Amino acid sequence: MMLLAGTFPDSDLPLTVAEVRVQDGSLVIDGRLLPCMQGTGAMMGAALAVTEYLKLDPPHAIVAGDIGQGKGSRAIYEYLIQNVKTLAPEVLVLHYWLPDMELTRRLCQAVDQCETRPVMVADAASMYSAKAAGMAPSFDIFTPDATEMAFLADPDATHPAYIARHLFDTDITQTPGLVETAYANRSAAKLLLVKGAIDYVVRNGEIVATIDDPDVPVLEAIGGTGDTITGLVSAFVYAGLEPHHAAIIAARANRMAGQFAAATPAHKIGHVIDQFPAVFGQYLCQWSGVCCTGTEGEHDD
Amino acid sequence: MGLLRQKKQPAFKGSGLVIFADVQEALKAEKVLREGDYGVKLVAPPPALRKGCDLAIEMNLVEQFGIERLFREKDVAYIDIVPVDAASSVLLDVVKATDYGQWVMVKAANMKVVYDKATGVIVNTSGGGCPDIPYLHAQLVDKRLSEAPSPKEIGYTLCALMLHRALEECLLLWHRGEQS
Numbered sequence: 001m002m003l004l005a006g007t008f009p010d011s012d013l014p015l016t017v018a019e020v021r022v023q024d025g026s027l028v029i030d031g032r033l034l035p036c037m038q039g040t041g042a043m044m045g046a047a048l049a050v051t052e053y054l055k056l057d058p059p060h061a062i063v064a065g066d067i068g069q070g071k072g073s074r075a076i077y078e079y080l081i082q083n084v085k086t087l088a089p090e091v092l093v094l095h096y097w098l099p100d101m102e103l104t105r106r107l108c109q110a111v112d113q114c115e116t117r118p119v120m121v122a123d124a125a126s127m128y129s130a131k132a133a134g135m136a137p138s139f140d141i142f143t144p145d146a147t148e149m150a151f152l153a154d155p156d157a158t159h160p161a162y163i164a165r166h167l168f169d170t171d172i173t174q175t176p177g178l179v180e181t182a183y184a185n186r187s188a189a190k191l192l193l194v195k196g197a198i199d200y201v202v203r204n205g206e207i208v209a210t211i212d213d214p215d216v217p218v219l220e221a222i223g224g225t226g227d228t229i230t231g232l233v234s235a236f237v238y239a240g241l242e243p244h245h246a247a248i249i250a251a252r253a254n255r256m257a258g259q260f261a262a263a264t265p266a267h268k269i270g271h272v273i274d275q276f277p278a279v280f281g282q283y284l285c286q287w288s289g290v291c292c293t294g295t296e297g298e299h300d301d
Numbered sequence: 302m303g304l305l306r307q308k309k310q311p312a313f314k315g316s317g318l319v320i321f322a323d324v325q326e327a328l329k330a331e332k333v334l335r336e337g338d339y340g341v342k343l344v345a346p347p348p349a350l351r352k353g354c355d356l357a358i359e360m361n362l363v364e365q366f367g368i369e370r371l372f373r374e375k376d377v378a379y380i381d382i383v384p385v386d387a388a389s390s391v392l393l394d395v396v397k398a399t400d401y402g403q404w405v406m407v408k409a410a411n412m413k414v415v416y417d418k419a420t421g422v423i424v425n426t427s428g429g430g431c432p433d434i435p436y437l438h439a440q441l442v443d444k445r446l447s448e449a450p451s452p453k454e455i456g457y458t459l460c461a462l463m464l465h466r467a468l469e470e471c472l473l474l475w476h477r478g479e480q481s
Contacts, residue, residue, distance in 0.1 A: 009432070067433050068436065068461065070323070096434070098353070100354075101352055125430035221401060265404040
């Protein structure tokens with residue numbers, strides 16, 4: 001099972017644990033329609049694009065409403081801490097929530113009790129709390145952007161709002177130096193997919209790939225384009241690809257979807273997500289060897 | 302596409318820290334103190350007191366008595382006032398703007414706001430990872446810069462505070478563009 005956890009900006013949404021599907025461009029979780037908008041919604045929308053295309057089991061979601069006060073976030077943390085061993089996910093994706101270092105430590109301890117350790121993916125504030133709590137090495141994949149990479153490299157910062165100015169002033173080409181620092185400080189996951197004008201795929205401190213084609217600079221301006229990368233890489237890992245291979249394909253697919261969408265800074269993330277089936281149809285077999293034949297999905301990585 | 306400018310805000314250095322239970326209360330306190338003409342600065346609490354998304358206020362310790370009285374009058378809840386810890390961090394004070402032709406993107410730390418140069422309408426917000434950010438995205442997008450709600454007023458987290466700074470810079474650039 002792939003388990004996707006995060007908050008939605010709906011105060012009336014209770015803690016909900018259910019399979020997630022997509023219907024007419026919206027997510028459906030336990031009968032509720034939720035938007036594929038910036039945040040957890042975009043991440044889930046992209047993950048579903050992969051699982052539907054490859055005809056994999058749909059992901060399960062743990063969601064709760066939270067507009068910043070933290071109640072929904074804490075409900076998700078506590079549910080996961082109590083139940084992750086029983087749920088036994090193969091891939092566990094942590095996304096938008098209020099960062100809480102103590103609850104993150106407890107969650108990592110709970111994951112340590114799983115009979116088979118899930119592939120642990122974190123982005124957004126889940127990545128912030130993992131780094132701030134000193135738990136980054138317990139994670140398999142982080143998907144930071146250039147600023148968040150600077151945050152991971154800053155030993156004192158507990159949130160990107162506090163990164164040192166000289167680190168914020170660096171651009172994406174400085175990523176190799178920031179990566180080296182982050183790994184030296186034990187502030188990085190085993191694999192990093194650093195999103196920017198150049199995407200860097202880093203495995204245990206070594207840059208194993210860079211992706212800069214197609215060049216679609218407006219993607220940075222569209223809310224949710226980082227979230228979709230997280231959903232893509234997680235779902236490709238769930239499909240059986242090695243994490244670094246999944247990261248490379250996720251970066252390529254996100255860029256290509258932006259190009260297919262003829263994206264402008266005014267486009268919304270749903271317009272990009274809508275392009276994924278066409279991108280996969282045209283490129284996925286070529287990129288990955290994950291080739292759909294009729295009703296059966298297969299992969300040979 | 303090109304980099305437009307960077308901005309640095311004037312520095313304030315205090316000797317004490319006010320500690321709060323959450324970011325929203327810290328933002329409320331900052332507003333109260335600024336309205337009361339106190340010199341203050343938003344900073345991170347000392348490491349031992351941090352949870353992950355925290356904010357403290359740096360103030361002059363000699364003003365503690367007056368500040369405590371003002372907090373009582375304005376119903377501001379705070380945990381403690383302590384001397385500045387050398388290890389406390391300062392909020393990033395730099396913003397960057399990128400010109401996309403018809404649109405401008407302004408970035409403050411991890412948060413970005415994009416507006417249409419011709420209409421002044423916010424077309425996107427991005428970045429961040431705290432739970433109020435998708436909420437603020439829904440509240441701000443498709444609104445004019447001058448009519449958009451303040452992330453500082455309706456948000457709760459450090460991401461919201463950075464989004465507020467980006468929005469403030471958008472307004473400055475927008476007004477400058479209108480006058481030129």
